[in-house]
Amino acid sequence: EADIYQTPRYLVIGTGKKITLECSQTMGHDKMYWYQQDPGMELHLIHYSYGVNSTEKGDLSSESTVSRIRTEHFPLTLESARPSHTSQYLCASSDAGSGANVLTFGAGSRLTVL
Amino acid sequence: QKEVEQDPGPLSVPEGAIVSLNCTYSNSAFQYFMWYRQYSRKGPELLMYTYSSGNKEDGRFTAQVDKSSKYISLFIRDSQPSDSATYLCAMSQDSNYQLIWGAGTKLIIKP
Numbered sequence: 477e478a479d480i481y482q483t484p485r486y487l488v489i490g491t492g493k494k495i496t497l498e499c500s501q502t503m504g505h506d507k508m509y510w511y512q513q514d515p516g517m518e519l520h521l522i523h524y525s526y527g528v529n530s531t532e533k534g535d536l537s538s539e540s541t542v543s544r545i546r547t548e549h550f551p552l553t554l555e556s557a558r559p560s561h562t563s564q565y566l567c568a569s570s571d572a573g574s575g576a577n578v579l580t581f582g583a584g585s586r587l588t589v590l
Numbered sequence: 591q592k593e594v595e596q597d598p599g600p601l602s603v604p605e606g607a608i609v610s611l612n613c614t615y616s617n618s619a620f621q622y623f624m625w626y627r628q629y630s631r632k633g634p635e636l637l638m639y640t641y642s643s644g645n646k647e648d649g650r651f652t653a654q655v656d657k658s659s660k661y662i663s664l665f666i667r668d669s670q671p672s673d674s675a676t677y678l679c680a681m682s683q684d685s686n687y688q689l690i691w692g693a694g695t696k697l698i699i700k701p
Contacts, residue, residue, distance in 0.1 A: 482633075516598050518691040519634075519678070534688070566633050570685075576622045576641065577685040581633030 479503050482567050482582035489557055490590050497552045497585045499567035508550040509579065511566040512536060519566065525550055557589040593617055596679055596692030604700050609666040613679035613692045616660065620681040620690075623655050625664045628676045628694065637664070637677075669699045 480501040489495055501508065506527045511519040521534030525544040539561070540554050550569075554561055564586050568579040596613045603609055611625075621642055626634035640646045643657045652665040662681075666673055679692040 480633075516693060518592075518594070518596075518693045519680075521688055524688070568633075576624070576639050577682055577687075577689060578624070578636055578639065579634075579689065581635065583631070583633050586631075 480567060480569055480580055480582040482565075482585050484585060485583060486586050486588075488588045488590065491556075491558055493557050493589075495554050495557055495587070497565055497567075497587070499550045499552070499582060500548050501550075501567075501569045501580070501582075502548065503569060503571075503580065504547065505569035505571050505580070506547065507570045507577075508544065509568045509570075510534075510540075510542060510550070510552050511568065512538070513564040513566055513584070523552065557587075559589045562587060562589050591616065593690045594679065594681060594692045597695055598693055600696040600698050602698040602700060603669060605669060605671060607669050607699075609669050609673070609697060609699075611664040611666075611677050611679075611695050611697065613662050613681075614660055615662070615681060615690075617681075617683075617690070618657070618660065619683045621684060622682050623653070623662050624680045624689070625651075625653055626678040626680060628678060630675075634678055666697075671699045671701050673697060674699045 483498045508525045510523040520536035522538040523542040567582040594615045624639040625637040628634040646653045650667045654663045676694040678694040680689040
């Protein structure tokens with residue numbers, strides 16, 4: 477049973493629209509992440525947070541923004557969607573005390589921008 | 591050159607075969623090595639992880655790390671059609687560093 481929830485699972489939207497991808501976890505994890513995954517490519521980190529009011533950009537340049545107002549909630553927002561934003565977005569969390577930084581992933585949000 | 595290299599496959603084997611999945615890496619500072627399994631239209635889930643060198647076994651799965659060769663492997667014994675998925679390797683120096691991912695190997699187990 478998933479302890480990290482992403483909505484929507486699938487979204488088809490027109491260019492220029494604002495979208496928010498929701499991510500919530502019930503494990504009390506301090507660390508949360510957003511990854512972008514394209515077919516045949518490695519996961520690319522676009523944002524991460526180590527706790528409330530902490531957000532950082534990842535390795536992959538992204539036009540999205542995130543917020544972390546509550547421990548359990550880490551939404552990702554695109555102010556103006558473009559076809560280049562079409563991708564699978566994965567949210568994950570981990571226990572800050574874990575030496576191995578083991579991630580628990582949500583099922584993903586597949587975004588298609590027309 | 592990518593820090594972590596993984597053959598994308600697909601790798602197709604008959605049911606019951608022993609499967610070997612591999613990743614190579616270039617950063618000798620990596621200490622934690624993980625294998626994730628990802629089914630179609632799902633998020634990755636952790637299979638197992640190892641710290642530093644050596645082997646780790648969990649049921650039909652065995653993870654091996656050879657730090658001298660910068661090479662890690664995941665073996666699956668008595669493979670089942672339900673093992674058909676994409677297998678992702680990931681590694682890091684410690685919890686203060688982000689995971690570096692391989693591109694994943696698609697595995698198909700034929701009944």
